[in-house]
Amino acid sequence: MQRRGALFGMPGGSGGRKMAAGDIGELLVPHMPTIRVPRSGDRVYKNECAFSYDSPNSEGGLYVCMNTFLAFGREHVERHFRKTGQSVYMHLKRHVREKVRGASGGALPKRRNSKIFLDLDTDDDLNSDDYEYEDEAKLVIFPDHYEIALPNIEELPALVTIACDAVLSSKSPYRKQDPDTWENELPVSKYANNLTQLDNGVRIPPSGWKCARCDLRENLWLNLTDGSVLCGKWFFDSSGGNGHALEHYRDMGYPLAVKLGTITPDGADVYSFQEEEPVLDPHLAKHLAHFGIDMLHMHGTENGLQDNDIKPRVSEWEVIQESGTKLKPMYGPGYTGLKNLGNSCYLSSVMQAIFSIPEFQRAYVGNLPRIFDYSPLDPTQDFNTQMTKLGHGLLSGQYSKPPVKSELIEQVMKEEHKPQQNGISPRMFKAFVSKSHPEFSSNRQQDAQEFFLHLVNLVERNRIGSENPSDVFRFLVEERIQCCQTRKVRYTERVDYLMQLPVAMEAATNKDELIAYELTRREAEANRRPLPELVRAKIPFSACLQAFSEPENVDDFWSSALQAKSAGVKTSRFASFPEYLVVQIKKFTFGLDWVPKKFDVSIDMPDLLDINHLRARGLQPGEEELPDISPPIVIPDDSKGTISCQENMPSDIDESSVMQLAEMGFPLEACRKAVYFTGNMGAEVAFNWIIVHMEEPDFAEPLTMPGYGGAASAGASVFGASGLDNQPPEEVVAIITSMGFQRNQAIQALRATNNNLERALDWIFSHPEFEEDSDFVIEMENNANANIISEAKPEGPRVKDGSGTYELFAFISHMGTSTMSGHYICHIKKEGRWVIYNDHKVCASERPPKDLGYMYFYRRIPS
Numbered sequence: 001m002q003r004r005g006a007l008f009g010m011p012g013g014s015g016g017r018k019m020a021a022g023d024i025g026e027l028l029v030p031h032m033p034t035i036r037v038p039r040s041g042d043r044v045y046k047n048e049c050a051f052s053y054d055s056p057n058s059e060g061g062l063y064v065c066m067n068t069f070l071a072f073g074r075e076h077v078e079r080h081f082r083k084t085g086q087s088v089y090m091h092l093k094r095h096v097r098e099k100v101r102g103a104s105g106g107a108l109p110k111r112r113n114s115k116i117f118l119d120l121d122t123d124d125d126l127n128s129d130d131y132e133y134e135d136e137a138k139l140v141i142f143p144d145h146y147e148i149a150l151p152n153i154e155e156l157p158a159l160v161t162i163a164c165d166a167v168l169s170s171k172s173p174y175r176k177q178d179p180d181t182w183e184n185e186l187p188v189s190k191y192a193n194n195l196t197q198l199d200n201g202v203r204i205p206p207s208g209w210k211c212a213r214c215d216l217r218e219n220l221w222l223n224l225t226d227g228s229v230l231c232g233k234w235f236f237d238s239s240g241g242n243g244h245a246l247e248h249y250r251d252m253g254y255p256l257a258v259k260l261g262t263i264t265p266d267g268a269d270v271y272s273f274q275e276e277e278p279v280l281d282p283h284l285a286k287h288l289a290h291f292g293i294d295m296l297h298m299h300g301t302e303n304g305l306q307d308n309d310i311k312p313r314v315s316e317w318e319v320i321q322e323s324g325t326k327l328k329p330m331y332g333p334g335y336t337g338l339k340n341l342g343n344s345c346y347l348s349s350v351m352q353a354i355f356s357i358p359e360f361q362r363a364y365v366g367n368l369p370r371i372f373d374y375s376p377l378d379p380t381q382d383f384n385t386q387m388t389k390l391g392h393g394l395l396s397g398q399y400s401k402p403p404v405k406s407e408l409i410e411q412v413m414k415e416e417h418k419p420q421q422n423g424i425s426p427r428m429f430k431a432f433v434s435k436s437h438p439e440f441s442s443n444r445q446q447d448a449q450e451f452f453l454h455l456v457n458l459v460e461r462n463r464i465g466s467e468n469p470s471d472v473f474r475f476l477v478e479e480r481i482q483c484c485q486t487r488k489v490r491y492t493e494r495v496d497y498l499m500q501l502p503v504a505m506e507a508a509t510n511k512d513e514l515i516a517y518e519l520t521r522r523e524a525e526a527n528r529r530p531l532p533e534l535v536r537a538k539i540p541f542s543a544c545l546q547a548f549s550e551p552e553n554v555d556d557f558w559s560s561a562l563q564a565k566s567a568g569v570k571t572s573r574f575a576s577f578p579e580y581l582v583v584q585i586k587k588f589t590f591g592l593d594w595v596p597k598k599f600d601v602s603i604d605m606p607d608l609l610d611i612n613h614l615r616a617r618g619l620q621p622g623e624e625e626l627p628d629i630s631p632p633i634v635i636p637d638d639s640k641g642t643i644s645c646q647e648n649m650p651s652d653i654d655e656s657s658v659m660q661l662a663e664m665g666f667p668l669e670a671c672r673k674a675v676y677f678t679g680n681m682g683a684e685v686a687f688n689w690i691i692v693h694m695e696e697p698d699f700a701e702p703l704t705m706p707g708y709g710g711a712a713s714a715g716a717s718v719f720g721a722s723g724l725d726n727q728p729p730e731e732v733v734a735i736i737t738s739m740g741f742q743r744n745q746a747i748q749a750l751r752a753t754n755n756n757l758e759r760a761l762d763w764i765f766s767h768p769e770f771e772e773d774s775d776f777v778i779e780m781e782n783n784a785n786a787n788i789i790s791e792a793k794p795e796g797p798r799v800k801d802g803s804g805t806y807e808l809f810a811f812i813s814h815m816g817t818s819t820m821s822g823h824y825i826c827h828i829k830k831e832g833r834w835v836i837y838n839d840h841k842v843c844a845s846e847r848p849p850k851d852l853g854y855m856y857f858y859r860r861i862p863s
């Protein structure tokens with residue numbers, strides 16, 4: 001015991017009060033009911049604070065609550081103690097020291113370091129040959145900060161000793177998300193070896209897929225037996241489908257399906273309906289080749305380059321990362337990098353751009369005290385808390401400090417000068433925002449544009465009061481469709497958050513040079529000679545903008561004049577201009593051989609952008625509008641002629657689609673209307689109706705139908721939307737008051753959580769000081785009054801319309817052959833100069849490659 005005590009004992013002095021041996025047991029007695037032993041499934045956070053990026057490596061160490069197993073830095077542990085009353089914490093600290101030198105000046109021979117027991121990442125910027133680590137653990141009892149050094153088996157109660165050992169030996173809660181481990185967990189399907197494939201002549205094209213049973217074009221799965229392309233299930237974040245792939249399995253019994261869009265040289269997402277889990281198919285290449293998909297020709301390498309394409313692609317990586325240029329590291333507020341967790345650069349690039357926008361800075365970092373004080377009991381599972389934590393980490397400068405002069409001199413003397421930019425790890429943030437999402441929760445590379453929209457969706461669903469920073473991206477698109485037969489037109493509006501700009505390859509200004517390069521390249525490959533230097537297509541931005549505004553053919557739109565589907569021509573214009581315009585260059589596609597293809601282009605993106613000429617004009621003189629008649633509702637044969645008014649509710653509404661929408665948090669009556677007015681065409685189509693109509697004053701009112709003489713549904717859902725007076729549903733208030741809480745407390749909790757019962761209860765438990773918090777009550781009442789006014793006088797969807805003149809302030813670039821591989825970095829203009837954000841490295845940019853970007857961020861120029 002003396003040896004272990006020496007290892008874990010606290011070196012040097014401490015600011016806490018140490019206990020005498022006889023007092024330890026007596027001191028812990030009143031706190032014993034709050035000390036828990038971690039059970040299977042408990043997440044033990046001992047690497048990172050829930051509110052900051054403090055860790056055991058930080059100066060103040062880390063405090064782990066012995067009841068919730070959440071961790072807090074020195075600045076935030078008092079907040080948790082005041083909110084929960086939990087008094088016992090384990091304090092963890094890692095000490096880093098220079099190794100003792102031998103007589104010859106070198107480090108002593110390496111030996112096993114028995115003083116390291118924390119499961120922590122070592123600092124990559126510290127040379128392991130020159131430094132050694134020593135870990136320290138102790139119990140701290142608040143509020144008097146009594147300290148008990150660990151281990152202390154003789155004096156601690158057995159339960160406390162077991163709990164401490166369990167906390168110290170627990171694995172990281174993110175261990176299952178470490179790179180490559182997810183692949184090893186997938187079993188090989190028992191159906192893969194003898195899978196039956198029908199010789200039905202089906203060939204799958206490289207793009208343009210659509211569900212065979214509905215109109216969905218996303219989350220599509222290819223059945224490996226008969227080649228059917230069908231949609232998957234619906235996900236909580238509004239992505240997914242109508243479950244037709246599963247229905248097909250139940251009808252036919254064909255067990256395996258592969259997700260379209262995930263096929264790479266290394267494999268794809270394969271699901272076994274029979275085994276009810278994701279699986280591996282060792283014969284996937286053969287099974288895909290049966291339907292004309294030749295994945296074996298996609299010879300990928302670790303960095304996303306093709307083997308026969310390495311030399312041409314080198315220039316892209318070098319140019320975008322500004323390789324070969326001595327870049328000056330940047331430090332201080334707004335110049336903090338993000339560590340790469342393994343293919344997390346898409347997330348890092350988007351978040352750096354997002355938090356360079358003042359509205360996001362004010363919404364989260366500007367409200368930091370309030371958001372942290374009113375966070376739920378588990379702040380690691382709260383979106384606003386984690387957004388605020390990330391924003392503060394990036395903007396405070398606390399984690400981006402330049403090395404002191406003595407360290408620089410020592411590095412120069414050793415000829416190993418390296419920028420000491422550690423950055424912060426977005427592991428907790430990524431774990432939350434990607435939770436339950438099949439793609440972002442993996443460790444594969446993802447599309448930065450898709451993550452941007454996913455983040456906007458989360459911001460929309462977790463708005464702070466009446467403030468919604470994502471409104472700066474929100475704009476209305478006017479779509480005009482002209483029926484090719486009747487020449488009549490239909491005008492509709494929809495909400496969007498980014499402008500997708502096509503690549504006008506036919507407008508390349510260096511076509512002769514491209515042809516010569518291609519001939520030379522083919523000759524070099526045939527004769528096995530070195531490939532020529534890459535020639536990139538030069539595309540004028542004006543040509544891409546022209547391609548964006550050109551009409552698009554539509555084959556299956558509903559022509560109300562003909563009461564049938566018809567061909568038409570669609571054009572899109574801006575019905576409003578956003579405050580911040582995000583432009584995506586549509587660089588990615590599939591070749592005819594199913595190989596993911598990226599247009600290697602250079603587009604002269606302007607610093608100043610004027611799109612005022614794309615402003616929508618509405619119905620023009622001489623145009624005749626199509627009648628506003630919805631498509632007929634398809635009624636199954638067995639129910640025709642038997643429509644009745646049971647409880648005043650139409651029986652022909654697809655209840656499965658209604659429930660899918662309701663589970664996303666929309667009012668039940670609004671979901672019924674959305675499904676009805678879109679003709680039972682599926683949840684995705686109904687979701688688009690909701691987005692367009694959600695600002696209307698009668699959005700959540702019951703559906704009134706001709707011929708039914710009243711409301712479509714007499715009873716409202718317990719978890720439905722508030723009425724115009726912003727009062728929570730009485731049924732939910734009654735549930736909370738029946739638990740012994742005051743009525744006004746229940747109403748305030750429901751208002752603060754958008755009438756979510758579970759979150760409201762969590763809110764009540766985390767606000768024991770309810771009656772004293774008058775400022776928050778006043779603000780909530782003001783918000784309620786504002787909502788009454790806004791709903792009484794609707795102003796349409798939330799948009800910040802204005803001039804269509806913009807200035808470029810950030811862009812995200814992608815290197816590699818597809819969005820499923822490669823690397824992302826971000827350039828942001830700050831204080832009049834461009835800065836490059838390449839994961840944890842932040843430097844002043846010398847040659848920002850504005851012509852090679854993938855996503856561009858523009859801010860409106862005040863008129």
